[in-house]
Structures are given as C-alpha cells and as structure tokens.
Amino acid sequence: MSCLLRNLGLLGLAALMLMAGADAALAQEATLDTGDTAWMLTSTALVLLMTIPGLALFYAGMVRHKNILATAMQSFATCCLMTVLWMVAGYSLAFSDGGALNDYVGGLSNLFLKDLSVDSMSGTIPESVFMTFQMTFAIITPALITGAFADRMKFSAMLLFLGAWMLLVYAPICHWVWGGGFLGGDGVLDFAGGTVVHINAGIAGLVACIVLGKRRGYPTENMAPANLTLSVIGASLLWVGWFGFNAGSAVGANGAAGMAMTVTQIATATAALTWMFLEWILRKKPSVLGIVSGAVGGLVAITPASGFVDPMGALFIGIAAGAGCYWGAVWLKRKLGYDDSLDVFGVHGIGGIIGAILTGVFAVEAIGGTPGLLEGNPGQVWIQFYGILATVIYCAIASFILLKIVDVIVGLRVDEESEVVGLDQSLHGETLH
Numbered sequence: 001m002s003c004l005l006r007n008l009g010l011l012g013l014a015a016l017m018l019m020a021g022a023d024a025a026l027a028q029e030a031t032l033d034t035g036d037t038a039w040m041l042t043s044t045a046l047v048l049l050m051t052i053p054g055l056a057l058f059y060a061g062m063v064r065h066k067n068i069l070a071t072a073m074q075s076f077a078t079c080c081l082m083t084v085l086w087m088v089a090g091y092s093l094a095f096s097d098g099g100a101l102n103d104y105v106g107g108l109s110n111l112f113l114k115d116l117s118v119d120s121m122s123g124t125i126p127e128s129v130f131m132t133f134q135m136t137f138a139i140i141t142p143a144l145i146t147g148a149f150a151d152r153m154k155f156s157a158m159l160l161f162l163g164a165w166m167l168l169v170y171a172p173i174c175h176w177v178w179g180g181g182f183l184g185g186d187g188v189l190d191f192a193g194g195t196v197v198h199i200n201a202g203i204a205g206l207v208a209c210i211v212l213g214k215r216r217g218y219p220t221e222n223m224a225p226a227n228l229t230l231s232v233i234g235a236s237l238l239w240v241g242w243f244g245f246n247a248g249s250a251v252g253a254n255g256a257a258g259m260a261m262t263v264t265q266i267a268t269a270t271a272a273l274t275w276m277f278l279e280w281i282l283r284k285k286p287s288v289l290g291i292v293s294g295a296v297g298g299l300v301a302i303t304p305a306s307g308f309v310d311p312m313g314a315l316f317i318g319i320a321a322g323a324g325c326y327w328g329a330v331w332l333k334r335k336l337g338y339d340d341s342l343d344v345f346g347v348h349g350i351g352g353i354i355g356a357i358l359t360g361v362f363a364v365e366a367i368g369g370t371p372g373l374l375e376g377n378p379g380q381v382w383i384q385f386y387g388i389l390a391t392v393i394y395c396a397i398a399s400f401i402l403l404k405i406v407d408v409i410v411g412l413r414v415d416e417e418s419e420v421v422g423l424d425q426s427l428h429g430e431t432l433h
Contacts, residue, residue, distance in 0.1 A: 033124035039253035040129045046244025047136035051143050052079050054241055058234025058296075059147050062289070062342050065226040066422025067151050069430050074146040074158060081159060082139040082166055087113055090138050091131050093171035095179045103182040105172045123251060133248060138174075141197045142166050147342030148205030151215050154414055155427045161406045165204060169398045173200055173391055188387035189363060189370060189380070191260065192249035194304025194356040195391045202349020203392050204399040205340060211403045212412055214339035216419050223341075228288050235292035239268060242299045246306040259367060260306040263314035264299065270315055271298025274322025290326075297325030297347050301355030305362065308370065313362030317355060324354045353388055360384035 056075035060068045082090070092110035099107055109115070113131065120127035142162040149158075176183040177190050190196060215223065225231060246264045250257035275294025280286040301321035302314055309317065329346030333339075340346060360381035363372030371377040406412060413419075418426035425431050 031124065032121065032126065033252070036124045036252040036254075037126065037129060039257065040125050040133055040248060040251065043244035043248025044129065044133040044136055046241045047133065047140065047248065048079075048241075050238050050241035050245065051136070051140045052076055054234050054237035055140065055143055056234065057230045058238060058292075059150065059231075059342055061227045061230030061232075061234060062147075062225040063150050064223065064422070065432065066424055068226055068230075068424065068432055070155070070423035070427055071146070071150055073155075073428060075143045077155075077159065078143040078146065078162055079139050081163055082142060083135060085163055085166055086135045086138045090167055090171045091134065093167065094134065094138075094174040095131075097180070098175070102180055103185070104176070105181075106175045106179055125251065130251070133251075134174075137193060137197060137245075138166055138170060141170050141193075141201050144197075144201040144344060144348055145205045145208060148209040148340045148344040149212050150341035151423065152212055152413055152419055153208075154411060155423075156410050157406050157412045160410065161208075161402055161412075164402050164406070165399060168402065169204065169395055170196075170200060173394065176390070177387070183387050183390060186386070187370070187380070187383050189308055189359050189368070189384065190304045190356065190387065191307030191359075191368070192246045192303045194300075194352045194359070195387050198300045198303060198348040198352030199356065199388060199391050200352075200395050202345045202347075202352055203395040205344030206338065206349060207396055207399040208403060209340045209345075210338050211400065211407075215341065216416060218339045219334075225289060232288060232292055235295055239295060239299065242268070242303075245299075246303060250307060256307055256367075259310075263306055263309055263311055264302050266311055266314040267302035267305075267318035267321065268295050268298040270318025271295060271301065271322035271325070274319050275326045278323060278326050293329065293343065293347060294322045294325065297321045297351040300325075300348050300351030301358070304352070304355045305359040308359055308363040308368030308372070310362075310364050310367060313358075313364065316362065317358050320354050320358060321351050325351045356384050356388050357381065 052075060056072040059075065060072040063071045089111055091113065092108055093106045096106040096110045098105050116127055116131065122130035142165055145162065146158065174196050175181045177188060177196050178184060188195065242264060243261050247257040247261040250260055272291050272295035275297065276286045276291045279290040298318045298321045301317050305313065305317055325347045328350035329343040333343070333346055359372070360383065361373040363370050363380060365371040365375055370380065372380050403412065414423065414426065
C-alpha cells in the first residue's frame with residue numbers, strides 16, 4: 001500500500017510539473033519581446049513609407065505633367081481611407097474567427113478594434129503593432145491599382161471602388177492566406193504577399209483599365225513620363241521600404257527576417273539588371289524607367305518567396321522577374337491592346353505570378369519548413385498554381401462587379417474635357433507651374 005501511495009504521489013507530482021511547464025510555456029509565448037517589437041515597429045514605418053511617399057512619387061513621375069498632383073493625391077487619399085476602413089472592419093474580416101465561414105472570411109467580432117487593448121498580444125509583439133503592420137499592407141495594395149487607370153478615373157469613383165475593394169476583395173483573400181482560411185490551410189506559400197498583394201492588385205488593375213477603356217489619344221499621342229526623377233526617388237523608397245514588407249513578415253527580429261532581407265536585395269538587383277540588359281539589347285539604350293521598373297518587378301516576385309528560398313533561388317527568381325515583367329509591360333500589353341497606364345498588371349500581376357510559381361520550385365525546407373520542386377516536392381508547384389487561380393478568379397469577378405456598381409452610382413470616368421485639361425486642374429483645381 002505504501003508503495004502504491006508513493007507511486008501515486010510521484011505521478012501526481014509529475015502531472016503538476018507538466019501542468020506548470022505548460023503554463024510557463026503559455027506565459028512565455030504571450031510575453032512581449034522587446035527586440036521583436038522594435039523590429040516590427042520599424043517594419044511598419046518602412047511599409048507605410050512605401051505608399052507615402054514611395055508609390056506616390058513613383059506613379060506621379062510616370063504620368064503627364066497635367067496629372068502629377070492628381071496621381072500623388074490618389075496614393076495619399078487611399079492611405080487615409082484604408083486606414084479608417086481597416087480600423088472599422090478590414091482587420092476583423094481578415095484576422096478574426098469567421099465561424100462557419102472561416103475558410104473564406106473572418107468574422108465581425110473585432111469591428112472598430114473593440115477587443116484591442118494595450119495588453120493584447122500577437123505572439124511576442126503587441127497586437128496593436130501587428131494590426132498596424134497589416135494595415136500598411138491594406139493601404140498599399142489598393143494604392144497599387146491606381147496606376148492602371150491613371151489619367152482617367154473620377155476621384156469619387158476611385159474612393160468608392162477602392163474602399164469597397166479593400167473590404168470585399170483584399171480582406172477575404174488576406175484571410176484565405178494569412179488569417180486561417182483555406183489557401184493557408186491547403187499549404188499555399190505566400191510569405192509577404194505575392195497572391196494577397198501583388199496578383200490581387202495586378203488583376204484588379206487589369207480589369208479596371210479594360211472596363212474604363214483607353215486614355216484619350218492612346219497609343220498615338222505622346223504619353224511620356226513628365227518627371228522620371230520623381231519616379232527614381234519613389235522606386236528607391238519602395239526598395240528601402242520593401243525590407244519592412246518582406247523581412248517584417250517574419251514578425252520578429254530573427255534569422256527568417258535576416259534571410260528575407262538578403263534574398264530581397266539579391267532578387268531586386270538581379271531583376272533590375274535583367275530588364276536593363278534586355279532593353280539595351282532590344283532597344284539599343286538602357287532607360288531609367290526600365291531599370292526602376294525591373295527593380296520593382298524583382299521586389300514583387302521575391303515577396304511570396306522571401307521566407308522560403310535561399311540566395312541562389314533569389315538570383316533565379318530575379319532573372320525570371322526581370323525578363324517576365326519586361327515581356328508583360330512591353331510586349332503583352334501592346335499585343336492585347338489594353339491601356340494599363342503604369343503597368344500594374346505587367347509588373348505586379350506578372351511578377352506576382354512568377355514569384356508565386358517559383359516559390360514552389362525553389363523553396364528550401366531548412367529555411368521555410370517546406371521543400372519545393374528542387375528538393376523533391378513537385379506537388380508544391382501545383383499548390384502554388386491553385387492559390388494563383390483562386391486569387392485571379394475571385395479578384396477578377398469581384399472587381400468587375402464593383403466597378404459596374406460604382407459606374408451606376410457616380411460614373412467611373414471623367415468627361416473628355418476634364419481628361420484633356422488634366423486631372424490636376426479639373427478634379428482638384430490645382431496645377432504645377
């Protein structure tokens with residue numbers, strides 16, 4: 001009997017120790033890490049920098065002089081609108097539990113951030129930091145779309161379309177991949193937004209420019225960029241900010257963030273050189289617009305792969321992105337005849353697709369936990385195709401419907417006189433002298 005009691009006592013002690021260990025593990029998991037938090041605060045600021053001033057300057061420099069202010073205004077106003085909408089409902093739709101619909105969309109339990117407090121945690125960082133970091137993604141994704149319909153959409157129509165699009169397209173697709181939805185559950189790899197951000201924005205931009213029609217005078221009139229200095233500054237800010245985009249998606253100051261930063265730099269530089277040399281060979285001169293466009297294409301393509309590939313994979317992704325985005329922006333657009341003003345589909349759509357597919361080819365198990373085709377897992381390439389297909393179909397259909405609804409409500413396109421005069425003067429009553 002004494003032996004039995006002793007054994008029971010030992011078992012009880014062991015159980016208590018296990019419970020204490022579990023409690024300690026949970027407490028440790030919920031403990032704020034100041035290093036992780038500092039990095040994520042920095043990353044959030046870097047991603048915001050990508051939209052204002054980065055994208056605003058990049059796009060403004062590529063339009064004609066009469067539309068520079070209106071184009072910069074689109075990025076700035078989009079930043080403001082998406083901030084409020086993300087706080088009101090976007091974050092809840094993307095990252096809360098959707099119950100029976102959780103495979104497809106989050107719920108409404110966190111509208112107006114009602115459960116967010118100073119003590120709320122997301123892993124090792126405050127939830128407020130995670131929420132704001134994700135907010136910057138919800139800001140730049142719709143802002144990217146504006147380049148596709150530059151020079152011709154009403155400002156009111158843009159605000160209505162992009163606001164509805166963020167809530168009804170971006171937030172659900174974000175949930176599919178990162179918020180507990182079906183694409184993430186099915187194993188689609190998207191570290192920082194190849195499908196969620198770039199394919200999503202690229203397809204919406206393509207649909208929008210087709211629905212609105214071509215700019216008046218396109219392609220016979222001179223549509224040359226007004227100020228490529230602005231575009232170089234904007235592209236440079238995008239490149240710097242992208243380290244927050246990709247390395248920040250590790251959600252911590254760790255080795256994954258370091259590798260994401262490394263492969264981002266390699267792929268971007270390689271893609272810029274690839275576009276530059278192709279243009280040099282085919283058009284006899286390397287252009288400023290070409291090298292910065294190639295850099296952005298490389299940034300786009302490495303985004304889904306940045307937490308899964310090694311430097312050699314990044315090199316090949318950069319080569320593919322530079323060549324593929326050049327083809328999309330120069331040949332495909334001319335061949336199919338659509339007027340994607342600033343090559344949103346050609347760079348973000350094509351670059352996002354290339355990056356998503358090649359993530360499945362070059363993924364390294366020792367880096368991201370999932371092997372790719374080169375490590376004997378060809379099925380990952382199909383899973384990546386599946387994620388692309390789901391994003392393209394939903395985004396295209398939903399974007400088309402939203403554009404048609406906005407067209408009925410306020411009309412999509414400015415009148416001919418306003419377009420000829422320029423959107424700076426006709427929409428905002430301002431001009432650059």
